[in-house]
Amino acid sequence: MTDIENKIPTKRLVRTLQGEVLQRPPIWLMRQAGRYLPEYRELRRRAPTFLDFCYSPSLAVEATLQPLRRYPLDAAIIFSDILVIPDAMGRKVGFEEGEGPRLEPLGDRAAVAALRPEHITTRLGPVYEALERVRASLEPSTSLIGFAGAPWTIATYMILGKGGPSKAEARLWAYQNQEAFHALLDILSQAISTHLIAQIDAGADAVQIFDSWADDLPASFFQRAVIDPTKKIVAAVRAARPQALIIGFPRGASARASDYAHETGISGVGLDTGADIARVREKLDPKIATQGNLDPQLMIIGGDMLLKETDRLLAAAAGTPHIFNLGHGITPQADPANVEMLVAHVQGAS
């Protein structure tokens, strides 16, 4: 560890996203707050629906801070959901236990025109309030991350009312309703930009754009539905807040990660479990950070396998700006003791 790292308690996540190479990478974990924690399951009971929970600043603050009380993570991520965007714009969003989210499927161009992106900042006020309150409770060296879903990923849920396998059908809808689809991407890009700027203003040091369904897209469609709208969001956020640090996470598209990063102008690129970080780095601007990508299943397994794979990942990312994370969110079956071991190992490895 250098003298500077010892003496100045700056935020590791921020420095890494600015392109600095730290001897010990920052670590946070996708879904670090959530169902694998008994205290979260207990807390969750205090709101009738999942969106009620997300929109309660006190519950969202508490859920955000729970993992930080257990582990000395380098960042907190605000507890919220990618589907607050369609909800705020007037679509009906529900979460069925064990089934994933269900939305009222979008019909046609008229339904797109009826969306209300101007409602974002008022409707999502509780999210910004939660960010402000979390910011006030965090150590000065701990970063705070805001986030939003990416236009394509939110669109897949909105078009057919659900995620997962239906995303191929959402692409079919996009082909069949090209004008409506591009209008939808534009409205979403605008709403997402607004939401990210408001989160930065509320205290987020960095924001992440989750493109969870970016896999299996044809090259031309990936350009139109993933890269172009993300580039627009990055430009809009930077026009308003020039220093904004933005992580893009095009899950399942690691073969296109460098093009995605360079064209959109993001500060860091999230890599999924299947990505080969050394291969991605070969083509990536050395100032752009990588983030990822330990197998989340190792949070269930633990033991030597966890430590060995962690060391392998640390070695693969050594000498580059890297944020240690999983390749996907922690699953409900994860053992909190394994998370503790991982964080201690990464933070003690320097």
Added chain:
Amino acid sequence: MTDIENKIPTKRLVRTLQGEVLQRPPIWLMRQAGRYLPEYRELRRRAPTFLDFCYSPSLAVEATLQPLRRYPLDAAIIFSDILVIPDAMGRKVGFEEGEGPRLEPLGDRAAVAALRPEHITTRLGPVYEALERVRASLEPSTSLIGFAGAPWTIATYMILGKGGPSKAEARLWAYQNQEAFHALLDILSQAISTHLIAQIDAGADAVQIFDSWADDLPASFFQRAVIDPTKKIVAAVRAARPQALIIGFPRGASARASDYAHETGISGVGLDTGADIARVREKLDPKIATQGNLDPQLMIIGGDMLLKETDRLLAAAAGTPHIFNLGHGITPQADPANVEMLVAHVQGAS
């Protein structure tokens, strides 16, 4: 078109897999026989279960030839299923309408030891008989393709009894039962090699190994569960039949396609819809063929979009050994008229 191409009616698919660059690429389509064809839906009624259908040589021959009667495709692929391998080794396999296959989940090491790879050639005799009969009916310029599932993909179905989202849980099982998992991969590699050799002997000009669940795998696991067993199969098949032409299709792993191709020794690599063929080609041995990867949804859409994307793909693969195909199987919603237009366009484009 060169003089040689005009005068000698050799098999385009074979020549391409031997590394030759043809002015007009061969074309066949994954699931070119199947539910989008009314004559297939009619034929399917003649057997009570899907496996009964696969094991009836006359029905399998007819299903294989149906698309060739409609379109002048450059190859036929035998009508069968990747799950005939576990079925032949003694596991119970069922196909529920609209639900995908269901197997009796594998328990432990004892269940792995009870598998009977030596039953492959006798139990799968009807597949080889169908290949022989198809071979006899094909034009001399039409290639015949045999196939098998890859060890990892078949293992995912066997371990938990179903495919799709459960593959992450299959990886968890692999971590928790490492010895049984590697024994399972070994047995599957042996059974698959046997099945591929028998298909070559029955008249297949080339064989394809479908690794449908190769996406989202950590680098070290991809090596152990995808590359290593596939390499073993390629070596075993080539030891028996040195000229064997083998296509490997690691779906969802295009970021690793060149490593996969070079390490396993395959003749051609199948690329899924999400792959960027130009990017893959940058790192690929120029003698190794690519295969793919038009968006299957375009078989529903048709029209100018289909032609434009086809031209884009033809241009991206020009000057390299390439087999035109989709990035995934034709869906039941595909319009046979669009398939006809695609085949004519590719074959007339030279």
